[in-house]
Amino acid sequence: MTDETPNGPESPNVKAAAPESKGASENDLAVQRARRAKRKQKKLKRRIKDLEQELAVYDSVAASKLYGLTPELERAVAEALAEDNPRQLYRLVRPLHAADHADLIERYSGRARERLVTVLGRYFDPETLTYLDDRVREEVIPLLDEEVLKLAFQKLESDDAVEILGELDEEEQARLLEVLPESERAIVEEGLNYEDETAGRLMQRELVTVPEHWTVGQTIDFLRTNAALPNSFYDIFVIDPARRPLGKLSLSRLLRTKRPVLVEDIMQTDFHKVPVVMDQEDVAMLFRQYGLVSAPVIDAHDRLLGMITVDDVVEVMNEEAEEDILRLGGVANDDLHGGLLNTTRSRFSWLAVNLVTAILASGVIGAFETTIDKIVALAILMPIVASMGGNAGTQTLTVAVRAISMRELSSTNALKFVIKEMTVGSLNGIMFAIIAAGVCWLWFGDWEIAAVMALAMVINLFVAGLSGTLIPITLERMKVDPAVASTVFLTTVTDVVGFFTFLGLAALFLI
Amino acid sequence: MTDETPNGPESPNVKAAAPESKGASENDLAVQRARRAKRKQKKLKRRIKDLEQELAVYDSVAASKLYGLTPELERAVAEALAEDNPRQLYRLVRPLHAADHADLIERYSGRARERLVTVLGRYFDPETLTYLDDRVREEVIPLLDEEVLKLAFQKLESDDAVEILGELDEEEQARLLEVLPESERAIVEEGLNYEDETAGRLMQRELVTVPEHWTVGQTIDFLRTNAALPNSFYDIFVIDPARRPLGKLSLSRLLRTKRPVLVEDIMQTDFHKVPVVMDQEDVAMLFRQYGLVSAPVIDAHDRLLGMITVDDVVEVMNEEAEEDILRLGGVANDDLHGGLLNTTRSRFSWLAVNLVTAILASGVIGAFETTIDKIVALAILMPIVASMGGNAGTQTLTVAVRAISMRELSSTNALKFVIKEMTVGSLNGIMFAIIAAGVCWLWFGDWEIAAVMALAMVINLFVAGLSGTLIPITLERMKVDPAVASTVFLTTVTDVVGFFTFLGLAALFLI
Structure with a gap:
């Protein structure tokens, strides 16, 4: 991470010409100097030109081509919306990718959003629906023309149609299902029967299968003549007559092999099959762990049902990471686009x-009312102990929760981790005990209060390390998502222990 | 998220037979009942059988085949390590995927890790190195045999070799570079010249390019005869004589097209090119936004340098999400595998x-020493206001930080977001003001303290909403990662404001 590349093509290796020594003033030396300066100048100019070119690429390609939605464009769109200029709006928005359309729609609400959707009108790219946040999508669908919606659903791949319909209420679902052609409707309805957040919901039914006795040539000819293929695919699945997958064949392998070769001779037989009931989090884990691009989905009888591709899994990974982050922060999912109420x-x-735990902590303080009444300095200092414990515990907790959700913390290394965190807590406890005691002594000039502070700090940081590991590990064993509940338990522990040890020790030794 | 599938194949739709009405006791009714019961029984049995089958798939496939590293296997490995039984260990570990080898190695340390690596010995899969955590890899490389290491580096693709070498110190780097064949060494050395965490580091040099005037047939023949192709690829890049990419051609498109067609007629010309200096976070964003599987990397002169594939980007996404989570929790990266010190x-x-901010908050309390001295109840209650503010602020902050890192929060909707969060803060502030005031009144029977608590609560929750949005947005504008610094600023604000308003209002009105 700290690797520096001083002479790399990127580092602006432009140095100012070194000043010559002052003593030299002879003529030929001056000439030499002038010549050298000119050379340097030339070199610098060339370098500047190079850098400018580089900058230009970066600016134009990175900003305006890579992300359709540049800040300039956003501003122009805002202006067109404010001026109520639909033609200008259309001109601005039309060239964007469906994903960018979705982003734009998400950024506006109410009238502005309505106008955006209307302007996209019958050119509304059905893919846009798949990119929209669930809550926003619910609001956008009623804005769309019936005909547009029909067309959109017919164009979508089955997994996308299932994803979108799955989030709607039953009435809306039934209405849109009627729009689909018979064959597709059956597929989508079946997809909707799988539990939410399982492989069955993620998979698409469109995939390419060939029997084992086919040759590479037959396979390529089949691909060339069959019109009903998925939009994009990376692997072909070889199946037996009962549709059980026997092997997986990557397109690059297929392309590199001569026509007469049998597919069964080049297919990969050691591949991962995803059961249709598998949780999407596990599917994401599987793709990540083994670097998969697509995987077959099977039913209870090992029959091929569909395939999952990496682009859908990337979405899931993102969702799962978001869930962890938000839950640790005490927020339910989808919060950015949620309504006010x-x-x-x-x-x-x-x-x-949190109020309940805060009152609990206050109750602990209340138990030492008389102690505080005698030494007000305790009231001033007590939040320090609690706060340090809370922060140290959160550090440990965050590492533990992340490791658990990445399957890096198992029974094998759990004990090692707990011991390490306890030690880290104790070591930092000792250091902060010394520092905090010093501050107390400087502030109140009372070495007894300082000593109590030091002792309470060590104890609370040790407890923080211990509970920061044990709480999430225990919750995980009890099949409770540690990201949701850990923080509450932890802060309760560190607050209660922090106040109790500090005030308790003070009551014991100072009064 | 709330979609239920009552009749789905997964939901155990097994209901107990409904009890008949008590009044009916005639003979034919009994017969009918028995028949019905039998039918139900049969149906139930079939359903149970189905479910069992399903369970079996889930158990066997999901647990033992999908993840190589099952808990049972982990236990067996631990035993073999404890018994010092290298043959048993080898038998257990050999069939695993390189990613699982890496996980196992990460879970052990010291002697046990050494023994694992030794047992894998000359069968050590070079890919394992790419899956290892940076810090663990540093420790594993010296354990490997020189010959094994040589072979490993020759087998790796250039992006993996660059990734691994980039993390080593210069001496080790030089030693391993010497091992590589001349041609590969030049490529890897060039890769190392790109800044860490840029597209240049992520890309692999191995890719397939064809000139625009080629036909599909020529391209396929080229692929069939050329041995030096990347291990897996999903797109072919069409280039001009100056190596500038003109188009991108997916393998599925290539396979579906007849031999005489020109590649320039079927290539995608509207594709995303990644500048070699682009930050890896932006690369990940690009892949996610547009659902890419691979993308060409270009230099400042628009010349094709290499390609980035989705599997590498998945790693980056994961790293970036991890960074956000850990930083919000106040932890540096890579902490799980970091050494104790x-x-x-x-x-x-x-x-x-955090100690500094805690002392600052204590300073605020100290300013009201005489107030607390007169009403000890204030010392008992004051942490409640601060804690509620801290938590409400963290909720807002988490949503803001995530939205910023997902580019969902831009200048267009920033103001809307700030206003929404201020309103949410105020609304919850009012509700918790009422609740907390009630608690105060019940506890201390003093309506004046209750009123001060209520007022302080509203103010602090409003401030929490405001600072929870403004702090990260401001930091982002100042090009500081909001995940790192936001929490400190926020808790400082909510603590200081919480203590100050509560104690200040008390000093003003109660004394």
Whole structure:
């Protein structure tokens, strides 16, 4: 991570010409100097030109071509919306990718969003629907023309159609299902029967299968003549007559092999099959662990049902990471696009839990009312112990939660991890005990209070390390998502222990 | 997310037979009942059989085949290591995928890790190195036989070799570079010249390019005869004589097209080119946004340098998500595998910052020493206001940080977001003001303290909403990673404001 490349093509290796020594003033020396300066100048100019060119690429390609939605474009769109200029809006928005359309629609609400969707009108790219956030999608679908919606659903691949329909209410679902052609409807309805967040929901039914006795030539000819193929695929699946997958054949392998070779001779037989009931988190883990690009999905009888491709899994990985981050922060999913009241309500429940733990901690303080009444300095200093414990515990907790969700923390190394965190907590506890005691002594000039502070700090940071590991590990064993509940338990422990040890030790030794 | 599939193949739709009405006791009714019961029984049995079959697939395929590293296997490996039984260990470990080898090696340390690596010995799969965590890899490389290492590096693709070498110190780097064949060494050395965490480091040099005037047939023949192709690829790049990419051609498209067709007629000309200096986070964003599987990497002169494939990007996405989660929790990267002292040190700096803010908050309390001295209840209640503010602020902050890193929060919707969060903060502030005031009144029977608590709560939750949005947005504008610094600023604000308003209002009105 710290690797520096001083002479790399990127580092602006432009140095100022070194000043000559002052003593030299002879003529030929001056000439030489002038010549050298000119050379340097030339070199510098060339370098600047190179860098400018580089900059130009970076600016134009990176900013305006790579992401359709540049800040300039966003501003222009905002202007067109404000001026109510649909033609200008259309001109601006039309060339964008469906993913960028979705981003734009997400950024506006109410009238502005409506106008955007209307302007996209019958050129509305059905893919846009797949890129939209669930909550936003619910609001956009009613804005679309019936005909547009029909066309959109007919163009979508089965997994995308299932994903979109799965989020709608039953009435809307039924209405849109009617739009689909018979054959597709059956597929989508079946897809909807799988539990949410399983492989069955992620998979697409469109895939390429060939029997084992085919040759490479037959396979290529089949691909060339068959019109009903998925939009993009990376592997072909070799199946037996009962549709059980026997092998997986990457397109690059297929292309590199001569026509008479049998597919069964070049197929990969050691491949990963995904059961249709598998949780999407496990599917994502599988793709990540083994670097998969696509995988076959099978039913309980080992029959091929569909395939999952990496682009769908990337979405899942993203969702799962987001879930972890937000849950650790005490937020329900999808919060950015949630309505005002929904957001308030979902935040409320978490804060309510926190209020209970805060009152619990206050109860501990209340038990030492008389102690505080005698030494007010304790009231001033006590939040320091609790806060340090909370932070140290959160550090440990975050590492543990992430490791658990990445399957890096198993029974093999759990004990090692707990011991390490306890040691880290104790070591930092000792150091901060010394520092905090020093601060206390400087502030109140009372070595007894300083000593109590030091002792409480060591204890609380040790407890923080211990509970920061044990709480998530225990929750995981109890099949509770550690990202959701750990933080509450942890802060309760560190607050209660922090106040109790500090005030308790003070009551014991100072009064 | 709330979609239920009552009749799906997964939901155990097994209901107990409904009890008949008590009044009916005639003979034919009994017969009918018995028949019906039998039918139900049969149906239930079939359903159970189906479910069992399903379960069997899930158990065997999901657990033992999908992830090589099952808990049972882990236990067996631990036993073999404890018994020092290298033959048994070899038997257990040999069939695993390189990614699983890496996981196993990461879970052990010291002697056990050494023994694992030794047992894998000359069958050590070079890919294992790419799957290892950076810090673990540094420790594993010296354990490997020189010959094994040579072979490993010759087998790796250039991006993997660059990734591994980039993390080593210069001496080790030079030693391993010498091992590589001349041609490969030049490529790897060039790769090392790109800045860490840029597209240049991610890309592999091995890729397939064809001139625009070629036909599909020529391309396939070229692929069939050329031995030096990348291990797996999903797109072919069409270039002009100056190596500038003109188009991208997916293998599925190539396979579906007849031999005489020109590649320039079927290539995709509207494709994303990645500048070699682009930050890996932006590369990941690009792949995610547009669902890419591979992308060409270009230099400042638009010349094709290499390609990035989705499997490498999945790793980056994972790293970036991990970075966000850990940084929000106040932890440096790579912490799980860090050594004891390194971990202690890296945690220390964050805790030190927190100590300063905690002392600052204590300073605020100290300013109201005389107030607390008069009403001890204030000392008991004050942590509640601060803690609620901290939690509400963290909720907002988490949503903001995630939205910023996903590019969902831009200048267009920033103001909307800030206003929404302020409103949410105020609404919850009012509700918790009422609740907390009620608790105060019940506890201390003093309506004045309750009123001060209520007012302080509303103010602090409003401030929490405001600073939870403004702090990360401001940091982002200042090009500081909001995940790193936001939490410190936020807790400082909510602690200081919480203590100050509560104690300040008390000093103003109660004394």
